[in-house]
Amino acid sequence: xxxxxxxxxxxxxxxxxxxxxxxxDMNRTALKDYGIFNDQSTFARxxxxxxDKEGKIQHIEEGRSAIDPKNAVEVCLxxxxxxxxx
Numbered sequence: 425x426x427x428x429x430x431x432x433x434x435x436x437x438x439x440x441x442x443x444x445x446x447x448x449d450m451n452r453t454a455l456k457d458y459g460i461f462n463d464q465s466t467f468a469r470x471x472x473x474x475x476d477k478e479g480k481i482q483h484i485e486e487g488r489s490a491i492d493p494k495n496a497v498e499v500c501l502x503x504x505x506x507x508x509x510x
Contacts, residue, residue, distance in 0.1 A: 425449050427468070460486075476497045 425447040433446035447454075448494040450498060455461040455468040462469060474483035483499040 425454060427452060429453070472496045474503070476503055 427449055428436070429450060429478045430448045433448050437444075437446050449455055452461050452468070458471070458473065460471045469476065469486055470488070470490045472483075472485040472495075473481055474496050476482050482503060483496065485495050489495065
């Protein structure tokens with residue numbers, strides 16, 4: 425998710441060859457709800473959230489390390505291997 429307009433996100437996704445859509449939060453609503461928006465700089469802190477199928481946040485990566493998706497991928501693979509809770 426970014427604060428960029430959907431057309432910009434679409435172009436960025438094409439350049440990266442992504443197979444999923446990037447979300448746009450131009451109004452910064454989600455960024456504020458997740459507590460990562462910096463009012464002074466008007467930007468969000470670089471953050472990666474891994475959310476499970478039930479909508480529960482399983483992992484948060486902040487700062488420069490959030491740029492590299494390696495840790496998020498590891499968490500996703502671990503979640504995929506976990507048996508579903510009933």
